[in-house]
Amino acid sequence: MASHTTAPARGRRLGSTAVGLLILGVMLFPLYWMLNTALQPESGLLQVDPVPGDPDLSGFSKALGDQGGHLLTSLVVSLGAVAVCLAVSAPAAYGLARFGLRGSRTIVFGTLITQMVPGIVIANALYTSYVDLGLVNSYFGLMLADASLGIPFSIVLMRSFMVSLPGEVLEAAEIDGAGPVRTFVRVVLPMSRNSLITSGLFAFLFAWSDFMFALTLNTTDDVKPITLGIYQYIGAHVGDWGSVMAASVLSAVPAAVLLLLAQKHIAAGITGGSVK
Amino acid sequence: MTTSTVTAPASTRAPGTAAAPDPARTRRRRRLAQWGFVAPAVVFMLLFFGYPLVRNVVMSFQHYTPKTFFTGEAPFNGTDNWAAVLQDALFGKALWHTLVFTAGSLLGQFCVGLALAVFFNRRFPLGGVLRSLILLPWLVPMVVSGIVWRRILDQDTGVLNTFLDTLGPIGHLPWLTSPDLALLSVILVNVWIGVPFNMVILYGGLQEIPKELYEAASLDGASAWRTFRSVTLPVLKPVITVVLVLGFMSTVKILDLILALTDGGPADATQTLGTLTYQNSFVELDFGAGAVVGNALILVSAVFAVLYLRADRTEGK
Numbered sequence: 001m002a003s004h005t006t007a008p009a010r011g012r013r014l015g016s017t018a019v020g021l022l023i024l025g026v027m028l029f030p031l032y033w034m035l036n037t038a039l040q041p042e043s044g045l046l047q048v049d050p051v052p053g054d055p056d057l058s059g060f061s062k063a064l065g066d067q068g069g070h071l072l073t074s075l076v077v078s079l080g081a082v083a084v085c086l087a088v089s090a091p092a093a094y095g096l097a098r099f100g101l102r103g104s105r106t107i108v109f110g111t112l113i114t115q116m117v118p119g120i121v122i123a124n125a126l127y128t129s130y131v132d133l134g135l136v137n138s139y140f141g142l143m144l145a146d147a148s149l150g151i152p153f154s155i156v157l158m159r160s161f162m163v164s165l166p167g168e169v170l171e172a173a174e175i176d177g178a179g180p181v182r183t184f185v186r187v188v189l190p191m192s193r194n195s196l197i198t199s200g201l202f203a204f205l206f207a208w209s210d211f212m213f214a215l216t217l218n219t220t221d222d223v224k225p226i227t228l229g230i231y232q233y234i235g236a237h238v239g240d241w242g243s244v245m246a247a248s249v250l251s252a253v254p255a256a257v258l259l260l261l262a263q264k265h266i267a268a269g270i271t272g273g274s275v276k
Numbered sequence: 277m278t279t280s281t282v283t284a285p286a287s288t289r290a291p292g293t294a295a296a297p298d299p300a301r302t303r304r305r306r307r308l309a310q311w312g313f314v315a316p317a318v319v320f321m322l323l324f325f326g327y328p329l330v331r332n333v334v335m336s337f338q339h340y341t342p343k344t345f346f347t348g349e350a351p352f353n354g355t356d357n358w359a360a361v362l363q364d365a366l367f368g369k370a371l372w373h374t375l376v377f378t379a380g381s382l383l384g385q386f387c388v389g390l391a392l393a394v395f396f397n398r399r400f401p402l403g404g405v406l407r408s409l410i411l412l413p414w415l416v417p418m419v420v421s422g423i424v425w426r427r428i429l430d431q432d433t434g435v436l437n438t439f440l441d442t443l444g445p446i447g448h449l450p451w452l453t454s455p456d457l458a459l460l461s462v463i464l465v466n467v468w469i470g471v472p473f474n475m476v477i478l479y480g481g482l483q484e485i486p487k488e489l490y491e492a493a494s495l496d497g498a499s500a501w502r503t504f505r506s507v508t509l510p511v512l513k514p515v516i517t518v519v520l521v522l523g524f525m526s527t528v529k530i531l532d533l534i535l536a537l538t539d540g541g542p543a544d545a546t547q548t549l550g551t552l553t554y555q556n557s558f559v560e561l562d563f564g565a566g567a568v569v570g571n572a573l574i575l576v577s578a579v580f581a582v583l584y585l586r587a588d589r590t591e592g593k
Contacts, residue, residue, distance in 0.1 A: 016400035023392065024406050027471070031412060033435060034424045047433045092317030099310040107318060114325040115522075116577045118529035120553045121570040124563060125328035125335065131345055148324040155317060180309050209417035211532040216558055227419045231536060234423055241427055248420045255415035263408055 031252070038063075038249050041242025048241075059242035060250075067247045070229035073139075074208055074251075077225055080143035081207035082200050085150040090196065093158035094188055098170070108159065114152045122148070123216040130217055137222045145213040150203030157202075161195035162188065198265040201258060208254055226251045329574065335567035342561040350564075357564040366544060366552065367569065374548040374576065377463055378527045382520060384467035389474025389519070394504070396475070397482045407479065414472040422536025425465045426452065429537075455545035458538050462546050466533055474519055481515030482508070517588075524580055529573065549573040 037043070039052035041059030096104050126145060127136070135141030165188065173183040189196065214228040224232075230247050339353040361367050396407045413421065428434050429451035437448040451461040485508065493503040509516075531550040534540060540547040540555065547555075549569055557566025 013400040016395075016398055017402050017406075020396070020400065020403060020406040023395070024409055027410050027468070028412060030421070030424050030428060030468070031416070033428055037427060047438060048435065050435075088317045088320050091313040095310060095313030099313070101307075101310060101314065104314075107314065111321065114321055115525050116574075116581060117325050117329060118550060118553075118570065118573050118577070120529065120531050120550050120557075121332055121574060122324060122328040124553060124557050124566050124570050125331035126324070127557070128331070128335070128563065129327075145324070148320070151317065151320060151324075180306075180313070184313070205415060209419075211417065211419040211535075215535075216554070227417050227532075230423060231419055234426070244423065245427070248416075248424060251420050252416045255417075256412065259408075259412060259415055 034245050034248050034252075037241055038245035039242075041240070041246070043242065056242075059246040062240075062243045063246035063250060066243065067226060067229050067233070067250065070224050070226045071250060073223060074225040074227070075254075077139060077142050077146060077223070078204050078207040080139065081146035081150065082203045084143055084147035085154055085203040086196065086200055088147070089151050089154035089199065090158060090189065090192075091184065093155050094162050094184055096155070097159045097162035098165070108156070111152045111155050119149075119212045120216075123212055126213075127216055135217075137218050137220050139223055142213060142217055142223055142225075143207075145217060146207035146210050147203070149206035149210060150199070153202055153206070154199035157199050158192060158195045161192055165191055194265070197262065201262055201265055205255060205258065332567045332570050332574075335563055336571055338564050338567075340561065340563035344561075344563070353564070357562075357568045361556075361565050361568040366547065367572070369544060370547045370549050370552040370569070371572065371576075373459060373546060374528060374550070374573070376459060377466070377530075377546075377548055378524060380460075380463040381466040381470060381527045382523050384463065385470035385474045385523060386516075386520065388467060388471045390478050392471065392475040393478035393482055394508075396479055407475075410475065411472045413469065417532075418469060418530075419532040419536045421469055422465065422533045425468075426537055429461055429465075452538055453542055455543045458542055458545045462534055462537055465537060466527070466530065469533065470523065470527070474523070477519050478512070478515060481512045485511050521584060525577065528577055528580075549576065 033048075036050070036052055037048050038059050039055040039057070040048050041056055041062070043049070095101065096108055122145075130136045130141055133141075135144075169187060169191070170183060173187045178186065208225075209227065210225070211227040211231065214223075214225045215231070218224060218228070226247070230244065230251060233244050233247060335350075336357055337352050337354065338350040339356065340350050344350045392410070396403055416424075428436050431437060431448050431450045431453055434451070436451070440446050440449070450457060452458050489507050489511065490503065493507050498506065529550055530548075531554060534546055534548060534551050535554070538546045540551040549572055553566045553569040553573065555566075556569055557563045
């Protein structure tokens with residue numbers, strides 16, 4: 001095709017690129033502004049220059065000092081949530097995809113229905129139970145709650161993948177005398193690597209961006225993820241937008257890294273998780 | 277993790293029967309082992325989604341005070357919570373704001389998302405890269421996006437008003453501080469948040485449309501708009517339904533964004549059922565009242581689900 005393109009057609013394509021760049025510019029502007037404000041900590045409550053003429057990293061060092069621990073908390077809680085999420089949902093996805101259990105359809109339907117339950121309703125009931133169980137202000141409690149954000153998504157995504165695993169391979173494993181657990185660990189999991197990665201990524205993103213459970217299931221400063229840290233930061237540092245924005249930039253770093261490293265998996269997850 | 281260990285079925289075999297396995301029995305054991313795969317997830321979802329639904333209904337009939345969590349006492353008080361919440365004018369306002377916020381957000385996200393999907397469906401240099409970079413905002417925690425926008429929309433020194441100054445003397449609009457504008461501002465920010473998701477899914481749907489349909493349309497001499505209306509939209513319909521249903525379910529319960537932008541203010545102008553639940557329960561520690569509002573929020577979702585299922589069924593016939 002390329003060899004046949006006429007000059008006007010090429011012009012139109014470049015025009016499309018220009019429009020595309022403009023759209024991207026508008027969509028990404030808030031992120032740019034976040035970085036820009038973070039690099040001008042001295043501007044405080046005043047107007048921020050369009051470009052950081054003299055980039056000042058002191059906002060970042062202050063944010064890192066104030067919020068570094070919360071970043072670490074976010075990391076620990078999110079990784080824990082991913083572990084719980086995958087450990088619970090991968091076997092379930094396999095079971096629902098392959099075993100033909102009675103009630104499978106109902107369970108899959110129920111998994112979809114969970115998405116209708118508002119988080120604040122869950123938090124409302126969970127808080128009172130967490131108080132009774134001593135799980136308020138605990139890493140483990142927050143991990144479990146955050147895992148619940150990823151589990152329905154992961155079950156649906158991995159199940160739709162595992163349905164299409166080649167039956168002969170699984171039967172061959174069984175004929176070799178492997179029980180269901182062995183077949184699952186040795187054959188199914190390695191073959192489902194991609195959908196496991198996608199599920200894990202999304203479970204991480206969901207847990208990392210969680211704010212509601214962090215806000216409601218913690219009453220002290222013991223377990224404070226970065227989302228909650230930043231939210232309370234604006235309350236306490238009204239004039240110090242530079243540091244707030246620097247902390248915001250830091251909170252977006254994992255997502256940006258993930259997008260760069262695993263763009264393919266993320267696009268697959270967004271489409272695969274919704275349009276089966 | 278400790279919660280998820282799949283325990284092997286603990287069936288102890290009677291001694292002496294091991295040599296001749298009873299087929300019915302091995303089948304039963306097999307089934308049990310298979311359920312072991314599914315059971316942890318079912319239990320987890322029942323605990324974290326099913327139980328809160330039931331518990332909220334019970335809580336809405338209980339009297340919670342700040343002291344409850346020391347004494348453990350939350351006596352039943354009949355329909356007191358319901359009466360108090362429903363008589364409060366704020367509840368009606370919050371319900372209305374929820375509906376406006378959801379409908380406005382969905383409309384904006386969908387229209388912009390579809391326009392961008394159609395645009396990026398053309399082939400042009402860098403198209404693929406630009407399309408995937410648009411996803412970036414969606415990956416930032418929602419509460420952080422809210423805080424960034426709070427700075428951008430600041431009345432005196434926010435960059436939006438500074439930019440509008442260069443266009444003409446409109447004056448500095450109080451985006452987040454005026455009760456008349458705040459809900460609109462929150463909706464616009466949420467549109468910005470939702471566009472990438474809508475675009476990616478709709479783009480995926482567009483890619484699936486067979487090229488021959490477009491060729492046939494152009495042979496018939498159909499205009500671009502006519503082709504869009506008579507070919508693209510009808511074929512895209514299932515995907516559109518998915519986008520809107522998922523969009524509804526995630527939008528109606530949004531809390532992070534509103535807390536970060538306005539905290540429900542000014543003068544409760546952006547208070548929704550979600551923020552009102554939060555405020556009742558976790559600010560005023562009246563969990564009974566919070567449960568009532570939370571139940572109303574679930575009811576809104578349920579009504580939508582029933583309407584959707586009914587529409588879906590009549591269409592299938």
